[in-house]
Every structure is written in structure tokens, then in C-alpha cells.
Amino acid sequence: MSEENNKETENKVEVTSEKKRTSKKATKVKSSLRMNKRIRNLVIFTVILLLIGLFFLFMYLLFWRHEVDTDDSYVNGHIVYVNAQVSSTVNKVLVEDTDIVQQGDLLVLLDKEDSQLAYDKALNNLKNQVSEFKNLNNSAQQAKLNVDLKRTAFEATG
Numbered sequence: 001m002s003e004e005n006n007k008e009t010e011n012k013v014e015v016t017s018e019k020k021r022t023s024k025k026a027t028k029v030k031s032s033l034r035m036n037k038r039i040r041n042l043v044i045f046t047v048i049l050l051l052i053g054l055f056f057l058f059m060y061l062l063f064w065r066h067e068v069d070t071d072d073s074y075v076n077g078h079i080v081y082v083n084a085q086v087s088s089t090v091n092k093v094l095v096e097d098t099d100i101v102q103q104g105d106l107l108v109l110l111d112k113e114d115s116q117l118a119y120d121k122a123l124n125n126l127k128n129q130v131s132e133f134k135n136l137n138n139s140a141q142q143a144k145l146n147v148d149l150k151r152t153a154f155e156a157t158g
Contacts, residue, residue, distance in 0.1 A: 082107065088114045 089111040095101055 084110075086110070086115065 090108045091111050092109040093107070094109065095105075095107050101107065
């Protein structure tokens with residue numbers, strides 16, 4: 001019995017040591033899988049950072065390096081303020097900022113509707129004034145003729 005107990009104990013020890021070996025192998029496999037996941041995540045993160053960096057480099061090289069930005073700039077030229085002679089809505093601006101223009105150059109196109117309405121109104125007002133002037137002139141001539149007629153009638157009676 002003691003031999004059987006010894007064999008059983010040895011078998012148990014062998015089984016437990018074998019279990020320990022398999023569990024060590026399993027933990028090694030699990031840790032290597034964890035390591036592979038970690039490496040994969042680090043590679044993905046690095047690729048994302050590189051893509052973001054390349055995007056900002058692309059934006060800088062194509063656009064941002066051409067922008068002028070300063071807080072203490074000076075203008076080396078003549079600044080002239082432009083005022084309109086008429087008030088109207090601007091349809092199109094024909095010059096850009098910092099363009100050189102000469103006297104008489106067309107700078108903007110104005111809305112023709114406002115000026116056309118104002119012209120039509122002024123023309124109608126002029127026609128009314130001319131008609132009123134003709135009526136007053138006719139009335140004045142009629143009154144002058146009445147005065148002359150009455151004067152001649154007075155002179156004939158008197």
C-alpha cells in the first residue's frame with residue numbers, strides 16, 4: 001500500500017507539475033497575444049500621428065506659409081479714402097485689396113434699379129413742373145389779355 005500511495009502521490013505530483021507547465025505555456029501564449037495586441041495598437045497610433053503630421057505639413061506647404069500675419073505692419077504708400085457721389089447697392093467690386101488704380105478707373109458696379117427709379121421719378125417731376133409752368137404761363141397771358149381788354153373798355157367809356 002505504501003508503494004501504491006507513493007505511486008499515486010508521484011502521479012499526482014506529475015499531473016500537478018504538468019498542469020503547471022501547461023498553465024505556464026498558456027500564460028506565455030496569453031502574454032505574447034497581449035504583447036501582439038499592444039504592438040498592433042502602438043503601430044496604429046503611430047500611423048495616425050504620422051498621418052496627422054503629414055496633413056499639417058501639407059497644409060503648411062500649400063497654404064499657410066503664403067499667409068502674411070503681423071501685428072506691427074506699416075503701409076508704405078498712399079492711402080486714399082473713396083466716397084461715392086450717389087448712394088446705391090454695390091453689385092460687383094472690380095478691384096482687389098492693394099490693387100493700384102488710376103483716376104477714372106471703374107471700381108464698382110452699382111445697382112441700376114435704384115438710379116433708374118430715381119431718374120424716372122425726376123423725369124416725371126420735370127414733366128409735371130413743365131406742365132404747371134405752361135398752365136401758369138397761359139393763365140398769366142389770359143390775365144394780361146383780360147387787363148388789356150378791360151383797359152381798352154375803360155378808355156372807351158371814359
